[in-house]
Amino acid sequence: MSLSLNLPNPDGSTEEYRLIGTPIERPSTPPKFNRIAYAAAHVVSDPQKDVDPWGRPAIDWDATIAFRRHLWSLGFKIAEAMDTSQRGMGLNWAGAQELIRRSLDESRNIAGADLACGAGTDHLAAADAKSIDDVIRAYETQIEFVEKNGGRAIMMASRALARVASSADDYAKVYGRILSQAKDKVVLHWLGEMFDANLAGYWGSSEFAPALACVLRIIDENKDKIEGIKISLLDNAKEVQLRNQLPEGVLCFTGDDFNYAELIEGDGERYSHALLGIFDAVAPSASKALASLAAGDAATFRSVIEPTVPLSRKIFEAPTQYYKAGVVFLAWLNGHQSHFSLPAGLQSARGVNHYAEIFRLADKANVLDKPELATARMKHFMGVFGIG
Template sequence: MTGNRAAAAAGVAGTSRTFFAAAHVVADPHADVSPDGPAVLDWDATLAFRRHLWSHGLGVAEAMDTAQRGMGLDPEGARELIRRSAAEARAVGGQLACGVGTDQLATPPADPEGPPAPAGLSAVRAAYEEQLELVEGCGAQPILMASRDLAARARGPQDYAEVYGELLRQASGPVILHWLGPMFDPALTGYWGSTDLDEATDTFLEILSAHPDKVDGVKISLLDAGRETDLRRRLPEGVRCYTGDDFHYPELIAGDAEGFSHALLGVFDPLAPLAAQALRSLDAGDVPGFRAVLDRTVPLARHLFEPPTRFYKTGVVLLAWLAGHQDHFTMVGGLQSARSLTHLRRAHQLAEELGLFPDPDLAQARMTRLLSVHGVGS
């Protein structure tokens, strides 16, 4: 233990970049639910964590994959999460963007004898529209998430252009488009109509170019810094790039002579104090200071997001528990068991070296308790 502590930053949004932290949800540990049953959340702790992120001046990206969307958080739970977070954002003046998806199509009907979920692109579009109406009605910025249902039904690039084109025409204001790579969700393999990323990128850019006034920015989660930089340089005028690359974010945010990325990152959930500190340096024009803060967080990020990447949420929630943001290490769907004890112990060590724990003794005691429960010495 080093005893280091990350310095808190004033809760003022950055001026040079927009930072969103994709926030995790806190399960109710007392709920009697099965791993595949409807999610039951501890709403007080879940909303308190969002206030923590806002207190550092970060925006909150709600109901994204970090919130276990599609990995335990059911559609009704996501809707309630969006409604509650939107009310909280209004109360504290926090910036909020919310995921718009189609996950209700994957939910079995309450009546097993009832009609099956509708098929085809029209069903996908209707599901998107239902969630888009909810998010816009709550006053939040929509993030059009990649859809497993669209990936399963689309026959080629034209189907993506049809669905997204109609959604963008309907949107009342600029949205964020989300390209989530298969390392985060294998069901999204071949998104935009091709497994060839060059062809997929061309389709993606064609959709953007047809509706640039309806797109605030794009979130790119491909863990490929070169590809993101190339795509960023090809975006229509006025469309921003939000990096979702939890491996290369310092260099992508810092940018180069031809531009830079903003950020919408799951790793900013545990890194909020340091992300805010780095952003203050960037706002002051101190790029070396920005890199000095964020570069040293990359080993922790790469550890949390190591393959299979989609289970990064387990490490994120562990760190929230160790930092005192919640009083248990229980996750929706029992996902706390998705990483090994060795992985979790290393996450604790890397986070402690960064000073991410307000009370290092508490973090050490909780980690020791977790290991001892499993018969492992610290």
């Protein structure tokens, strides 16, 4: 018997939708990939303990760590405490510290588990940053915390630096100082302003060519301290330009949630590794695709990963910074958490038609792991909006 439910259309009508997807099978052991694949993981809120959800949102730590075990079981590394975890949009630095501590502790109990942790300057309000030295001290505080707890750092883009820097030289000074002090190799993070409007003009220019020149200068001057760079501009041509100019030994991590399939597969000579928020939402599919690619089966890689791309483009559509709502929506539909709520109430950032289309696209991409549960939860969700 097929599953079906009524879903709304943008024109105000409602129609029956019949599910067609087939859940992706889970591997018996974590698979091996020939691409480094970081999944940027979300945090699970605790609505029963929320007393100030905008100011001090409560986190369900057990469910949050359980989701990380889910990702590790599928072969992923984890990019911890990044923007997918709502850094700066619900999760403050105090919450990020607890998340980093807990995840690092859990990783030590799981064979093969690996993660890198976001370190930025978000405990320093951008308006309070008066100088480049203020930004340097803020980065030092967070990277010292990560390293003290046994972690490796992802050097997140800084709103404070974007505010006080006046030239590419300022970026070179900050990154050079921090990288020279880092204990281990660091992943850099180029986050476009579609993800955070406060980062407009990062690397000293609003134009791509001079920004790229600044990035490449920083990498060239500090390449022995850099594992790679994640680029999240949602523009595959710009990523390829960066990738083609990186020095030997420095990796390109795609953060392009629109074009990741082709960038990961590559052009026959070069390819991108991955550090993606969408891997949180489509983990079983991405795991199977990456394992197939590692086995030399590019056809299966494409057949599994490509149907997830329209879903990802919907989740990350403008205003892109609210993509976390779609990621958590799928975690709820798939049974990874008991409720659909986000820190700071961010689920309200998207409308019912957006969620209805995510449901359709997730089904077509075989991303609904438990179709019966997903359908039952979606019916309840639609009922909240008067759609039966």
